[in-house]
Amino acid sequence: MSGLLFRIAPPVMAVRRPHRMIERHLLAYRHQWLIIVSGFFEPLFYLLSMRAGLGDLVGTVRFGGAEVPYDQFVAPALMASSAMNGAIFDSTGNVLGRLKYFRLYDAALATPMTPADVAVGEIGWALLRGQLYAVSFLAVMWGMGLIGSPWVILALPACALIGFTFAAIGFAGTTFMRGWQDMDIVNTALMPLFLFSATFFPTSSYGKWEWVVQLSPLYHGVALVRAANSGVWTAGIIGHVAVLLGLALIALAIAARRLDHLLRK
Amino acid sequence: MSGPLITAHQLVKRFGDFTAVAGIDVEVRKGEVFGFLGPNGAGKSSTMRMIACVSPVTSGELRLFGLDPATHGSQIRGRIGVVPQMDTLDTELTVEENLRIYGRFFDLPRAECRRRSAELLEFAQLTERASSVVENLSGGMKRRLSIARSLINEPELLLLDEPTTGLDPQARHVLWDRLYRLKQQGVTLVLTTHYMDEAEQLCDRLVVMDQGRIVAEGSPRSLIEQHSTREVLELRFAAGTNESFEAQVAGLGDRHEVLPDRILIYADDGEGALAAAHARGLQPESALVRRASLEDVFLHLTGRTLVD
Amino acid sequence: MSTHRLATPGAFRVLTWHLVAYKRFWKANVLSSVVQPLLYMLGLGVGVGALVDSNTGSSDVLGGASYVAFVAPGLLVTTAMALGAMESMWPVMGGLRWSRGYHGIIATSLTPRDIVLGHGVWMVVRCGLASAAVAVALACFAETRSWGLAPGVVISVWVGLAFAMPIMAFSVNAEMDGSFAAVQRFVVIPLFLFGGAFYPLTQLPAAVAWVARATPLWHGVVTARQFTQGTVVWAAVLGHLAFIGLWVVGGTLVAERRMRKKLYQ
Ligand SMILES: Nc1ncnc2c1ncn2[C@@H]1O[C@H](COP(=O)(O)OP(=O)(O)OP(=O)(O)O)[C@@H](O)[C@H]1O
Numbered sequence: 082m083s084g085l086l087f088r089i090a091p092p093v094m095a096v097r098r099p100h101r102m103i104e105r106h107l108l109a110y111r112h113q114w115l116i117i118v119s120g121f122f123e124p125l126f127y128l129l130s131m132r133a134g135l136g137d138l139v140g141t142v143r144f145g146g147a148e149v150p151y152d153q154f155v156a157p158a159l160m161a162s163s164a165m166n167g168a169i170f171d172s173t174g175n176v177l178g179r180l181k182y183f184r185l186y187d188a189a190l191a192t193p194m195t196p197a198d199v200a201v202g203e204i205g206w207a208l209l210r211g212q213l214y215a216v217s218f219l220a221v222m223w224g225m226g227l228i229g230s231p232w233v234i235l236a237l238p239a240c241a242l243i244g245f246t247f248a249a250i251g252f253a254g255t256t257f258m259r260g261w262q263d264m265d266i267v268n269t270a271l272m273p274l275f276l277f278s279a280t281f282f283p284t285s286s287y288g289k290w291e292w293v294v295q296l297s298p299l300y301h302g303v304a305l306v307r308a309a310n311s312g313v314w315t316a317g318i319i320g321h322v323a324v325l326l327g328l329a330l331i332a333l334a335i336a337a338r339r340l341d342h343l344l345r346k
Numbered sequence: 347m348s349g350p351l352i353t354a355h356q357l358v359k360r361f362g363d364f365t366a367v368a369g370i371d372v373e374v375r376k377g378e379v380f381g382f383l384g385p386n387g388a389g390k391s392s393t394m395r396m397i398a399c400v401s402p403v404t405s406g407e408l409r410l411f412g413l414d415p416a417t418h419g420s421q422i423r424g425r426i427g428v429v430p431q432m433d434t435l436d437t438e439l440t441v442e443e444n445l446r447i448y449g450r451f452f453d454l455p456r457a458e459c460r461r462r463s464a465e466l467l468e469f470a471q472l473t474e475r476a477s478s479v480v481e482n483l484s485g486g487m488k489r490r491l492s493i494a495r496s497l498i499n500e501p502e503l504l505l506l507d508e509p510t511t512g513l514d515p516q517a518r519h520v521l522w523d524r525l526y527r528l529k530q531q532g533v534t535l536v537l538t539t540h541y542m543d544e545a546e547q548l549c550d551r552l553v554v555m556d557q558g559r560i561v562a563e564g565s566p567r568s569l570i571e572q573h574s575t576r577e578v579l580e581l582r583f584a585a586g587t588n589e590s591f592e593a594q595v596a597g598l599g600d601r602h603e604v605l606p607d608r609i610l611i612y613a614d615d616g617e618g619a620l621a622a623a624h625a626r627g628l629q630p631e632s633a634l635v636r637r638a639s640l641e642d643v644f645l646h647l648t649g650r651t652l653v654d
Numbered sequence: 655m656s657t658h659r660l661a662t663p664g665a666f667r668v669l670t671w672h673l674v675a676y677k678r679f680w681k682a683n684v685l686s687s688v689v690q691p692l693l694y695m696l697g698l699g700v701g702v703g704a705l706v707d708s709n710t711g712s713s714d715v716l717g718g719a720s721y722v723a724f725v726a727p728g729l730l731v732t733t734a735m736a737l738g739a740m741e742s743m744w745p746v747m748g749g750l751r752w753s754r755g756y757h758g759i760i761a762t763s764l765t766p767r768d769i770v771l772g773h774g775v776w777m778v779v780r781c782g783l784a785s786a787a788v789a790v791a792l793a794c795f796a797e798t799r800s801w802g803l804a805p806g807v808v809i810s811v812w813v814g815l816a817f818a819m820p821i822m823a824f825s826v827n828a829e830m831d832g833s834f835a836a837v838q839r840f841v842v843i844p845l846f847l848f849g850g851a852f853y854p855l856t857q858l859p860a861a862v863a864w865v866a867r868a869t870p871l872w873h874g875v876v877t878a879r880q881f882t883q884g885t886v887v888w889a890a891v892l893g894h895l896a897f898i899g900l901w902v903v904g905g906t907l908v909a910e911r912r913m914r915k916k917l918y919q
């Protein structure tokens with residue numbers, strides 16, 4: 082057993098100082114606070130646009146056996162998507178730059194920091210940023226009267242889980258990238274997730290293709306946030322959490338391994 | 347701790363099936379300045395990266411402070427300072443922040459980071475630039491900042507991979523002076539260089555590497571004594587004609603080397619050799635007698651010059 | 655210059671410079687140019703469209719059109735806008751700072767004006783390709799298939815330039831402090847959402863609608879829509895195109911002045 086553990090987590094994988102990476106980012110973003118602040122507006126604009134423009138056109142949506150106003154239907158999905166987008170944004174382009182072009186990780190690894198510290202630190206940072214946006218988005222939803230139940234507070238841990246999963250996936254994917262040109266793949270991959278995760282219309286619209294939606298990790302995240310906002314919990318929740326958590330752990334293992342391979346040549 | 351600080355035994359580094367370091371033995375003692383000398387691709391940086399515990403050893407044995415990098419990498423890195431061949435400064439931070447956050451990577455308390463940053467800025471003569479963004483520094487300033495940064499944890503061992511490449515002569519001398527002071531403070535220095543004068547100036551002991559192997563070892567003086575003569579006579583003839591004079595210079599000194607741009611004649615008495623050349627009726631465009639240097643040692647050992 | 659005429663105008667020689675760099679990426683690029691709008695059509699158009707069209711009363715707001723048919727020209731024009739904006743931020747900064755390609759160009763007989771005009775020609779090519787790809791995607795659906803897509807592509811290119819040139823002017827002096835992210839999030843995305851592409855401006859509060867009308871995007875969208883829906887009013891078309899032209903010309907002039915100052919400083 083200890084032999085197995087050792088293989089999964091050799092000494093270079095020890096996680097002791099991931100928070101140092103976060104400390105560094107806090108310092109760096111002091112010069113670029115605009116990036117952090119502006120990240121909050123993207124989902125807000127989507128929400129406002131959906132509410133003002135499409136809300137009227139669509140009217141209500143039949144969901145969970147009730148007619149739900151369109152903005153109330155879309156808001157939790159936007160919250161989940163922005164958790165995904167934020168996490169991916171932080172763990173792909175930024176990580177690629179630090180890995181290949183600014184050599185930040187090379188510098189860090191010349192200190193007692195380990196590749197696992199770097200990986201966990203980056204994912205932790207993406208998570209923190211995601212939580213910041215999630216909290217502010219929740220405040221906006223509250224201000225717009227879109228909160229359906231006090232359970233909505235559980236949307237925060239749900240977004241943390243979404244952020245964790247996608248940050249890990251993004252980080253793992255980035256370790257395979259050749260350069261900036263591969264960022265195009267990320268954008269192309271995100272779009273179907275964003276559009277087809279029961280974000281803008283209910284799964285029933287898909288008819289017999291409904292099951293395909295289940296393949297999207299974001300769908301499980303959206304389902305969690307919607308459940309929180311409506312306060313209706315079903316056994317399916319466990320499944321959604323399990324999918325996200327499972328994906329996150331697999332991606333995390335790949336990320337730490339690849340990072341070790343890339344940086345400790 | 348009385349044993350050697352670094353011991354490497356049959357150290358090998360392979361990238362795929364390419365062998366960058368082909369089994370070298372090195373011992374570095376506490377307090378000495380040790381140099382790796384060699385041409386491009388000799389395997390200097392590969393060796394340095396293994397010593398810095400950022401590159402796993404392919405085979406052979408490596409110990410720093412008696413510890414194995416494979417199992418105690420993090421602890422070892424905590425006690426050393428590293429100046430990589432290419433600067434890895436944080437371009438999103440200011441000069442002072444670079445030092446400060448690096449100290450945090452070593453778990454130093456914040457106040458201590460600030461104190462040492464201020465000291466090191468002074469040491470690197472960058473105090474005025476403390477709040478500049480790194481991007482706007484000159485090459486020499488970046489190099490000095492890299493060195494200052496590597497000292498933030500007050501390392502017992504400092505690894506410098508080509509610390510002065512790309513610096514102008516004045517900046518180089520300032521740097522040598524700084525390194526000399528560190529040595530006096532008891533810091534062990536390991537450095538690589540292409541420059542013979544640098545090795546002669548700084549190193550107590552050095553190895554010459556070529557194609558992943560060590561081809562000579564010793565103090566700068568002893569290497570010169572073993573592999574060269576006291577003086578060297580350099581003769582330059584009209585461009586492209588050096589070759590044709592090979593037969594005529596034979597026997598002027600102990601040995602000679604014909605290079606594309608000049609002929610080197612090794613003799614303990616350079617002036618005497620020059621007089622003899624004139625006596626043979628040779629009319630070089632220019633002639634120069636100089637002291638032998640590590641450059642000559644390298645040329646003798648590998649048959650190649652060491653200018654980049 | 656008067657005695658020595660160049661064989662090809664400088665702007666086109668700068669274009670060749672862009673083309674050489676693009677050669678390595680064009681395949682992946684064209685692919686995502688087709689795939690992304692297809693996905694948008696399937697997601698927003700068809701999915702949300704079903705919701706909108708089943709809501710009685712929406713059809714009046716949309717001028718009798720189905721939602722998909724209404725959105726199609728919006729997709730065409732916003733694609734060009736996003737690309738024109740994007741390609742005039744990091745690449746321009748790169749040409750000045752990292753790869754320093756622009757410095758290489760003015761070391762020849764070419765001038766800063768050639769760089770700016772060359773960038774314009776390059777944007778015509780890129781936006782043309784991208785919106786043509788969207789047009790191909792739209793032609794796959796019976797509801798959106800129309801000859802009006804062809805003039806729609808031309809209008810898109812014009813709008814693309816109306817964003818590319820002013821943003822190029824902005825990028826010349828931009829710092830790496832997150833201002834590009836701000837342009838993306840405070841200009842491009844809000845326009846994408848509120849610029850009349852997904853619903854008529856009448857749905858929005860009057861003040862927001864007027865801001866949208868001041869930007870080139872809305873003018874492009876309504877003009878393209880006249881062509882795809884076969885409701886062309888030529889005087890209006892000319893007026894809209896002239897308004898967009900103001901942005902193109904203004905942007906070009908400022909960009910040239912700033913580029914000259916930057917490169918010859
Ligand atoms: N990560 C790597 N992958 C593959 N080959 C490598 C890698 N790093 C170094 N090499 C190869 O190993 C050889 C030795 O390289 P190294 O960088 O150690 O040389 P060096 O002595 O430091 O040369 P220089 O004076 O140019 O810095 C070179 O042929 C180089 O191409």
Ligand SMILES: [Mg+2]
Binds near residue numbers: 390392431
């Ligand atoms: Mg090297």
